[in-house]
Amino acid sequence: MSTDISVDDATFAQVLLLARAWDVSPGEAVRKLIEHFQRPAPTTRAEPGDEGGIPVHALYGGLRVEGKYDPVTQALTVTEGPGAGHYRSPSGAASAVLQAVNPQVKPNRNGWSFWTVTENGKLLQTLRRP
Incomplete structure (x- = not known):
């Protein structure tokens, strides 16, 4: 129908x-x-490696860090590499990666321009909701 x-x-x-x-x-x-x-709301936080989301990655300090972005909640899970875990925002995930790789730098980063959509090579900000 x-x-x-x-x-x-x-x-x-x-x-x-x-x-x-x-x-x-x-x-x-x-x-x-x-x-x-x-779907019912999860009772626990998402863990690295959970399925779903848009594959993203970041290159920092010579490392490639993999993640999944949820366009509905705008959360980002770092699935592989430094800072692995679930974060409420792309910027929180970016800060965790910076802190894990280079603790001497201020970890404040705009996650929307830190992460790249793996499928098309464009910055995550191209998927950002207004």
Whole structure:
């Protein structure tokens, strides 16, 4: 069964962005979002290596650090490398990586420009919600 729905241009642009990031149709992106919110909230924090999210990475201090970005919650999990763990924001994850690799530097970093979307090589900020 297929039924059309109407959304404003800004919402449609966001759906298209998610569809591109997930490499699915706009309808499939909406379905994935709905499924995400139908799941019960986890009782524990996500752990490194959990499935799901958009693969991202960062290059710092000669190391490649792998992660997964959740576009719904905007959380980032560092799955491999220094600072591995779950963070509420890309900037929190970036700070943890800096602190782990080079404790002498101030770990304040803009995570949106620190992380790169692995699939397309663009900065994570290209997926940022307004």
